[in-house]
Amino acid sequence: MTIREIAQMANVSIGTVDRVLNNRAGVSSATKAKIESIVEQTGFHANAYARNLKLGKKAVIGVMIPLGSSEYGYWNLVLDGIRKAEAEFSGFGLALKYGFYDRDKAGDFTQAFRTLQNEGCTAYLIAPLPVSEFPSAELRESGLPVAFIDSTIPSFTPVAVIAQNPFKGGFVAGRVTRLLSSGTGTFVTIQIHPDAYNSFERARGFRTYIMRDGRNNVVDVNVRSVDDIPHVLDDVFSSHEDIRGIFTVNCIINAAGEYLVHRRIKDKVVAVGYDLVEENRNALKNGSVDAVISQRPAFQGYTAVSALFRKVVQGEAVSPAEIPIDIYFEENLIEGSE
Amino acid sequence: MTIREIAQMANVSIGTVDRVLNNRAGVSSATKAKIESIVEQTGFHANAYARNLKLGKKAVIGVMIPLGSSEYGYWNLVLDGIRKAEAEFSGFGLALKYGFYDRDKAGDFTQAFRTLQNEGCTAYLIAPLPVSEFPSAELRESGLPVAFIDSTIPSFTPVAVIAQNPFKGGFVAGRVTRLLSSGTGTFVTIQIHPDAYNSFERARGFRTYIMRDGRNNVVDVNVRSVDDIPHVLDDVFSSHEDIRGIFTVNCIINAAGEYLVHRRIKDKVVAVGYDLVEENRNALKNGSVDAVISQRPAFQGYTAVSALFRKVVQGEAVSPAEIPIDIYFEENLIEGSE
DNA sequence: GAAAAAAGCGTGTACGTTAACAACTAAAAG
DNA sequence: CTTTTAGTTGTTAACGTACACGCTTTTTTC
Numbered sequence: 001m002t003i004r005e006i007a008q009m010a011n012v013s014i015g016t017v018d019r020v021l022n023n024r025a026g027v028s029s030a031t032k033a034k035i036e037s038i039v040e041q042t043g044f045h046a047n048a049y050a051r052n053l054k055l056g057k058k059a060v061i062g063v064m065i066p067l068g069s070s071e072y073g074y075w076n077l078v079l080d081g082i083r084k085a086e087a088e089f090s091g092f093g094l095a096l097k098y099g100f101y102d103r104d105k106a107g108d109f110t111q112a113f114r115t116l117q118n119e120g121c122t123a124y125l126i127a128p129l130p131v132s133e134f135p136s137a138e139l140r141e142s143g144l145p146v147a148f149i150d151s152t153i154p155s156f157t158p159v160a161v162i163a164q165n166p167f168k169g170g171f172v173a174g175r176v177t178r179l180l181s182s183g184t185g186t187f188v189t190i191q192i193h194p195d196a197y198n199s200f201e202r203a204r205g206f207r208t209y210i211m212r213d214g215r216n217n218v219v220d221v222n223v224r225s226v227d228d229i230p231h232v233l234d235d236v237f238s239s240h241e242d243i244r245g246i247f248t249v250n251c252i253i254n255a256a257g258e259y260l261v262h263r264r265i266k267d268k269v270v271a272v273g274y275d276l277v278e279e280n281r282n283a284l285k286n287g288s289v290d291a292v293i294s295q296r297p298a299f300q301g302y303t304a305v306s307a308l309f310r311k312v313v314q315g316e317a318v319s320p321a322e323i324p325i326d327i328y329f330e331e332n333l334i335e336g337s338e
Numbered sequence: 339m340t341i342r343e344i345a346q347m348a349n350v351s352i353g354t355v356d357r358v359l360n361n362r363a364g365v366s367s368a369t370k371a372k373i374e375s376i377v378e379q380t381g382f383h384a385n386a387y388a389r390n391l392k393l394g395k396k397a398v399i400g401v402m403i404p405l406g407s408s409e410y411g412y413w414n415l416v417l418d419g420i421r422k423a424e425a426e427f428s429g430f431g432l433a434l435k436y437g438f439y440d441r442d443k444a445g446d447f448t449q450a451f452r453t454l455q456n457e458g459c460t461a462y463l464i465a466p467l468p469v470s471e472f473p474s475a476e477l478r479e480s481g482l483p484v485a486f487i488d489s490t491i492p493s494f495t496p497v498a499v500i501a502q503n504p505f506k507g508g509f510v511a512g513r514v515t516r517l518l519s520s521g522t523g524t525f526v527t528i529q530i531h532p533d534a535y536n537s538f539e540r541a542r543g544f545r546t547y548i549m550r551d552g553r554n555n556v557v558d559v560n561v562r563s564v565d566d567i568p569h570v571l572d573d574v575f576s577s578h579e580d581i582r583g584i585f586t587v588n589c590i591i592n593a594a595g596e597y598l599v600h601r602r603i604k605d606k607v608v609a610v611g612y613d614l615v616e617e618n619r620n621a622l623k624n625g626s627v628d629a630v631i632s633q634r635p636a637f638q639g640y641t642a643v644s645a646l647f648r649k650v651v652q653g654e655a656v657s658p659a660e661i662p663i664d665i666y667f668e669e670n671l672i673e674g675s676e
Numbered sequence: 677g678a679a680a681a682a683a684g685c686g687t688g689t690a691c692g693t694t695a696a697c698a699a700c701t702a703a704a705a706g
Numbered sequence: 707c708t709t710t711t712a713g714t715t716g717t718t719a720a721c722g723t724a725c726a727c728g729c730t731t732t733t734t735t736c
Contacts, residue, residue, distance in 0.1 A: 002692055013716045018694065026714060048429035049391040050692035053721050091386035165672075172670040179517045209669070325670040331547070332510040332663040334503075340722055351686045356724060364684060388722035391691050681734070687727085698717070705710065 001044045009042075010035050021046060052313070058093045059312035061305065062121035064113060066128060068102030070192065070225060073277035074251050074297060075127065078149065081301025082125075085309070094309050097121060101129070103193075109133045123308050125149060128196060145311055147318075149304045150295075152197060159311055162304040164295040164323040166198045170205025170249070172325050173272050176291045177210070177245040181270040184215045185242035190229070190256065191222050191249050202249040202274070216244075229255045237263075245270035254279040257288030276328055284330045294326040339382045347380075348373050359384065390651070396431045397650035399643065400459035402451060404466065406440030408530065408563060411615035412589050412635060413465065416487065419639025420463075423647070432647050435459060439467070441531075447471045461646050463487060466534060483649055485656075487642045488633075490535060497649055500642040502633040502661040504536045508543025508587070510663050511610050514629045515583040516548065519608040523580035524555040528567070528594065529587050540587040540612070554582075567593045575601075583608035592617040595626030614666055622668045632664040 003021065007014045012031060019027050020035040027035075038044075063082060065075050086096045099116040101108040109129045116124075123144055126134075128151035136156045139146055147160040177187060187210050189203040207218045219240065223232050233256065237243060246256050246269060253273020260266040266288060273280060276294045283289035303321050310316040341359065345352045350369060357365050358373040365373075376382075401420060403413050424434045437454040439446040447467045454462075461482055464472075466489035474494045477484055485498040515525065525548050527541045545556045557578065561570050571594065575581060584594050584607060591611020598604040604626060611618060614632045621627035641659050648654040 004692075014693085015695085015717075016715060019715090022694080024695090028714065031714085045429045047391065047431075047692050049387045049431075050721090051429075051694080053385065053387040053391055053691090053723090054693045054695090056721060091383045093385075093387075168670065168672075172667070175667060175669045322672055324664070324672055326662070327665045327670070329510070329513055331513045332506065332665070334506075334660055334662055342722075352723085353686055353725085354684080357685090360724075362725090366684060369684080385722050388691090389724080391693090391721090392723045392725090394691060677736105679735085681732105683732070684730085686729080689724105689726090691723090692721105694720090696717105696719090699715080701712105701714075703710105703712080706708085 001042055002047065003044075006035065006038055006042070006044055009038050052093070056093070057313045058095065059123060059309050060095045060097060060119065060121045061308050061312070062097050062099060062116045062119065062124045063305075064099045064101065064109070064116065064124065064126045064129065066103045066109075067100045068104050070104070070252075071250075073279065074275050077275075077277065077297035078127070078301040081298030081303075082305050083301075084298070085302045085305035089306070089309050092309075093313050094305075096305070103129055106130070107133070110135075123147070123312050125304050125308055127151060128198070145308060147304055147308050149300055150198065160304070160307050160318040160320065162300050162307070162321055162323065163198075164325060166201035167205040167208075169274070169293055169295065169325050170202035170207075170247075171209045172205075172327065173202070173247050173274070173291075173293050174206040174209025176293075176327055177206075177247055177270050177272045178216075180272070180290050181244040183244065185244040186217045186219055186240045187245045187247065188233075188236055188243060189218060189220045189247050189249065190232070190252070191220065192225070192252060193250075199249045203247075206247050206249075223252075226252050226255045230259055233259050237265075243269055245272065248273040251275035251277045251280060253289050253292065254283035257283045261288045276333075281333060284328065284333060287330070290329070292328045294328055295323050296326060299323070339380055340385065341382075344373065344376055344380070344382055347376050390431070394431070395651045396433065397461060397647050398433045398435060398457065398459045399646050399650070400435050400437060400454045400457065400462045401643075402437045402439065402447070402454065402462065402464045402467065404441045404447075405438045406442050408442070408590075409588075411617065412613050415613075415615065415635035416465070416639040419636030419641075420643050421639075422636070423640045423643035427644070427647050430647075431651050432643075434643070441467055444468070445471070448473075461485070461650050463642050463646055465489060466531075466536070483646060485642055485646050487638055488536065498642070498645050498656040498658065500638050500645070500659050500661065501536075502663060504539035505543040505546075507612070507631055507633065507663050508540035508545075508585075509547045510543075510665065511540070511585050511612075511629075511631050512544040512547025514631075514665055515544075515585055515608050515610045516554075518610070518628050519582040521582065522553040523582040524557055524578045525583045525585065526571075526574055526581060527556060527558045527585050527587065528570070528590070529558065529560050530562070530590060531588075537587045541585075544585050544587075561590075564590050564593045568597055571597050575603075581607055583610065586611040589613035589615045589618060591627050591630065592621040595621045599626045614671075619671060622666065622671060625668070628667070630666045632666055633661050634664060637661070 003014050003017045007017045016027060017035055020032050067075055097116055097119040099112040101112040110133045124146045127149050134153050145159040148158050149162045189206055191199045191203055193199050203220060210216045210218050221232050223229055248256060251274055253271055257271040260269050271289045272291045274293050276292050280292050300323055307318045311318050341352050341355045345355045354365055355373055358370050405413055435454055435457040437450040439450040448471050462484045465487050472491050483497040486496050487500045527544055529537045529541055531537050541558060548554050548556050559570050561567055586594055589612055591609055595609040598607050609627045610629045612631050614630050618627060618630050638661055645656045649656050
């Protein structure tokens with residue numbers, strides 16, 4: 001089926017059919033109804049190749065990703081998904097420009113973003129960043145579509161947010177931790193970006209589950225980097241005798257697991273964390289970590305790019321994607337999964 | 339970048355560039371090298387819209403899906419994913435033809451498949467069926483690409499298999515069941531298509547996990563339909579006093595959970611099953627089922643169609659997709675997830 | 677050394693759609 | 707009744723690629 005065939009059936013020219021299909025003015029209501037009924041009957045769908053060839057729309061998506069040292073592993077997984085989408089849709093008019101930054105260095109995001117802005121982007125995909133550095137007003141005025149991955153910015157409405165519900169994730173982590181631990185006692189949360197919305201919400205979800213029957217206790221601690229974990233945990237263990245489990249709101253659980261093994265208390269303390277980076281995969285295999293909550297980082301990256309691409313090039317509406325909460329034990333690890 | 343621009347840079351015509359790009363003969367090695375280096379440098383990728391418009395390849399995928407009563411819920415989820423892919427790729431030359439059958443009725447598959455064969459399919463997507471009805475030789479001779487979803491046929495090599503590892507799935511189910519249950523004792527597996535490879539392997543995985551420390555026992559039972567569950571379980575409970583958990587290799591766990599609630603022993607017996615159909619979602623919410631292993635049915639359907647489509651229309655190689663094993667408790671249910 | 681064959685390269689058309697432009701009709705204005 | 711205007715509809719040139727066809731130049735053959 002082509003518009004030429006539709007035109008023949010309706011005894012009109014392809015120009016008229018085109019006007020009807022694209023809702024352009026200048027067609028009598030009788031002709032319009034006739035064409036519409038033929039389209040309906042035949043189930044005609046415009047050839048998307050011809051349409052896009054003619055329209056020739058291009059999308060240049062500026063991707064802002066934190067690749068600071070402590071987050072390298074996780075965001076590389078996201079990047080895998082982004083690159084997969086890039087490979088799939090280049091040739092269909094998609095080009096990606098990248099800006100990398102360290103969200104622990106003040107001004108780093110801003111600088112990388114300025115560079116990216118000279119690349120002629122028609123949309124942006126933005127990962128977590130220091131809230132104060134986000135150029136809300138500027139982006140709003142530009143009118144360019146912006147999608148967030150794994151983050152939100154108060155008072156800014158993006159075209160899409162690709163993220164997992166962090167409270168639910170922490171809640172599930174609490175559930176799994178209690179399943180794996182024996183008896184009641186004290187549970188520890190470890191945060192590394194305590195100001196970040198995700199961190200805070202995950203810890204809150206965990207706390208909510210653990211404390212809901214009133215027989216357990218939760219202690220929250222912060223670390224500045226992975227290296228802090230041993231002495232921070234030394235402190236916690238010396239002031240609490242009944243520690244049953246440790247939950248880290250991001251991927252550093254393997255360091256905590258290693259600590260437990262080293263102190264020879266792994267059999268008494270459950271270790272649950274976030275994000276199936278390589279270190280955590282290994283830690284699950286050797287038993288120093290018991291469970292990891294995952295949020296399908298590559299899937300998030302792929303989904304985000306694919307949603308923005310369709311929005312910009314194909315004008316499709318973007319439906320919000322809530323990312324499922326995956327639970328990994330040693331037994332359901334799959335090579336290549338996250 | 340277009341082949342016209344490449345041609346200008348190389349001082350040749352677009353015909354010559356085209357010959358190089360498509361590895362056709364009739365180009366001197368000097369010219370070929372020149373063009374290839376320009377393509378390399380500029381990172382040129384042929385416009386996929388123009389290419390596909392010209393080639394005009396169409397794919398008609400015949401989809402064989404069991405919609406027998408007992409499987410209705412699960413395969414409708416798969417169908418959701420298939421329909422999503424259909425919507426996305428119609429317009430890009432994809433058409434789907436459907437054949438529905440009941441795999442418990444002998445000959446039903448064969449009849450539905452014969453009908454489908456008159457629709458001019460250029461590829462087939464085939465779900466589990468009675469092995470004896472599979473026309474191996476005929477499909478092999480036709481040379482048409484065939485993909486399996488959730489199943490395999492011995493001695494037939496398809497272009498793609500979209501499936502979860504059933505042994506690992508059962509193994510994880512065992513892990514979760516033991517986590518949720520207290521003490522040692524007897525665990526029950528319930529199978530409904532015991533001859534099916536998936537059923538058998540899931541039960542084997544479950545058994546392997548449960549029995550690996552030698553302190554537990556596993557009893558395997560078969561049912562012909564959901565309605566059999568009450569009296570089959572009556573039998574099992576009357577002959578075993580120490581039952582700690584029930585595992586169904588497919589979606590009927592909600593019926594077992596209901597039985598346990600009705601007999602007022604739900605607090606003593608854990609119920610774990612497969613596939614997050616609507617009934618199981620509700621059972622998780624009301625506590626009659628404790629955990630469900632999922633295999634992302636819609637994702638499988640989408641992936642299968644998308645892989646076959648790319649194979650047929652775009653000539654891409656299909657990489658095997660192992661489907662992750664998802665674990666759902668009440669706490670990580672998400673509306674719309676599976 | 678002329679004829680035949682092969683190699684190398686350019687030209688033009690088609691794929692289905694969009695949108696600018698042209699053309700034609702009927703109603704309104706003078 | 708002519709002119710203007712608005713309302714419809716038809717025509718056509720792109721978009722970038724693939725491939726059949728034709729032309730020119732070089733190489734082979736007897």
